[in-house]
Amino acid sequence: MELESILLPGVDAKRPLVIAGPCSAETEEQVMETARGLSARGIKIFRAGIWKPRTKPGGFEGIGAEGLPWLKRVQSELGMYTAVEVATAKHVRECLANDVDILWIGARTSANPFAVQEIADALEGIDIPVLIKNPVNPDLDLWIGAIERVYNAGIRRIGAIHRGFSTYDKKIYRNLPQWHIPIELHRRLPNLPIVCDPSHIGGKRELIAPLCQQAMDLNFDGLIVESHCHPDKAWSDAAQQVTPDVLDFILNTLVIRDMSQST
Ligand code: PEP
Numbered sequence: 001m002e003l004e005s006i007l008l009p010g011v012d013a014k015r016p017l018v019i020a021g022p023c024s025a026e027t028e029e030q031v032m033e034t035a036r037g038l039s040a041r042g043i044k045i046f047r048a049g050i051w052k053p054r055t056k057p058g059g060f061e062g063i064g065a066e067g068l069p070w071l072k073r074v075q076s077e078l079g080m081y082t083a084v085e086v087a088t089a090k091h092v093r094e095c096l097a098n099d100v101d102i103l104w105i106g107a108r109t110s111a112n113p114f115a116v117q118e119i120a121d122a123l124e125g126i127d128i129p130v131l132i133k134n135p136v137n138p139d140l141d142l143w144i145g146a147i148e149r150v151y152n153a154g155i156r157r158i159g160a161i162h163r164g165f166s167t168y169d170k171k172i173y174r175n176l177p178q179w180h181i182p183i184e185l186h187r188r189l190p191n192l193p194i195v196c197d198p199s200h201i202g203g204k205r206e207l208i209a210p211l212c213q214q215a216m217d218l219n220f221d222g223l224i225v226e227s228h229c230h231p232d233k234a235w236s237d238a239a240q241q242v243t244p245d246v247l248d249f250i251l252n253t254l255v256i257r258d259m260s261q262s263t
C-alpha cells in the first residue's frame, strides 16, 4: 500500500511535529486561554475533544458542536490549525462545516471497523489530514485496517497516533506502550508518519517528559500532548494534562537525535 508521507506540507517540517491542547473543549474561555498559552510558546496545531468517548455514563461527554465556533476563534485570532476527534459521520460533517483542519479517529473507534468505515465514507472526496489512533487492543492488523479504510476513501494525508494499549494493571501506565507495535507498523508502512500520545499512554503528567523522550529516541515524527490552562480543574483526564508552560519546558529539554543515520 502506498501512503503519502507528508501530513501538513509546510507546517513544522522539523521533528517533532507537535499537536497540543486540552483533552476536552470545556468553555470558550478555557479554550482561548489554553490556545493563547500554547500559541505564545510556538505551538501551531491545537487539539481539543468536542465529543468525548467516556468509559462510564454520567460524566462530561463533550461540549458538542457548540464548541466548534471556539476553535474557529483559535484559527482566526491566533492563526493556529485545529484538530478534533471524530467518531461518526455526523462529527465529520460538523467538523468540515466549521473548517477544522485535522481530524483524528480515537482508539475506541479504531477498534470498530463499522465505525471507521462510516467515517471513511463521509470523507470520500474530501482532502483533509486524518490521524488514526491505534485501537485500544494491541491488534496491529486492526490498526492497519483502519488506516486502509481511510486511505481507500481517497485520503492521502494520513498519520498514525500511538496512544498505548488497554491493560487491567495500571500500576505504571494507563495504557501499555508496547513500543514494538508502532515499530512494526513503521516497518510495514515506512512512509506513514507516526505521532506519539504520551498523555494517554502515561495517564499522569510525570510520565509525559520521559515518554516524549522515548518517542523521539524511537524516531517518531511527532507528539500529541494534552495541555490545559488549569490542568487540575480539567473536566476530563485532569491527572495527565500539563500547562502550556510545562509543555514548553518538556519540549525544550527533549534531546532530538537524528536516528535515521544510526546503525
Ligand atoms: C483523547 O485524545 O482525548 C482520547 C479520548 O484519546 P483515546 O482515543 O486515545 O482514548
Ligand code: MN
Pocket (backbone or CB within 6 Å): 023, 024, 200, 226, 236, 237
Ligand atoms: Mn484525553
